Amino acid sequence: MPAPPLPQQLDELAELLSRMCSAVAGALQRSTAALLESRERLAAQVVAGDAAVDALRAQVEDVAAEALLFHNPVAGDLRTVVSAIRAAGDVERMGDLAVHVAKVVQLGRRVPDEIRDEIAEMSRVAVELALKTADVVRSRNVIKAVELDTDDDAMDALHEHMFEVLMAPSWPHGVPAAVDLTLLARYYERFADHAVTVAHETVYAVTGREPDAVPI
Numbered sequence: 001m002p003a004p005p006l007p008q009q010l011d012e013l014a015e016l017l018s019r020m021c022s023a024v025a026g027a028l029q030r031s032t033a034a035l036l037e038s039r040e041r042l043a044a045q046v047v048a049g050d051a052a053v054d055a056l057r058a059q060v061e062d063v064a065a066e067a068l069l070f071h072n073p074v075a076g077d078l079r080t081v082v083s084a085i086r087a088a089g090d091v092e093r094m095g096d097l098a099v100h101v102a103k104v105v106q107l108g109r110r111v112p113d114e115i116r117d118e119i120a121e122m123s124r125v126a127v128e129l130a131l132k133t134a135d136v137v138r139s140r141n142v143i144k145a146v147e148l149d150t151d152d153d154a155m156d157a158l159h160e161h162m163f164e165v166l167m168a169p170s171w172p173h174g175v176p177a178a179v180d181l182t183l184l185a186r187y188y189e190r191f192a193d194h195a196v197t198v199a200h201e202t203v204y205a206v207t208g209r210e211p212d213a214v215p216i
Helices: 006-037 040-071 075-106 113-139 142-167 174-207
Strands: none
Touching: 006 040, 006 075, 006 113, 006 174, 040 075, 075 174, 113 142, 113 174, 142 174
């Protein structure tokens, strides 16, 4: 059977990446609910569901390889294919970070009341970034992609505030708990960073330029 036309394969890559972004957004949302509500069964569902994200990445790589093999794309089409492969790796890592949060629940760790609101807000921002990235990779909207840098500033501010709370002399739960929670906060921050990286890949695929060189 002949390979589908290249435009069809490029559309398929965009759709698969968008589905991956939506899937990891849902995974992080569920893992945070499991964390804040001590729901071990929900955490186990997040861990088990990561295989579906891995399968989507494999599909991206298969479609990209077929496009390279049968169509020998050049210029913007080549950037789109290569960027899709790179972006799929970032989105898969986002799924892994959602799993890391779920595994905190499986270890029996609990979030102290002092930072529950901060964790919930970090999750909300991260999920919104992932969903916005899902729209970016589907629509190839460069303006919205560049906007994610500004959106990520909110996550950076939350992460900095969390560090200040955990390192404050008034922190009542000791150093080991502070270290564990610092790592937990890092999962959310890295999740957001990967979402921004995927958006940057989209900007480069569309324009051939880095995001900070694109006028908006």
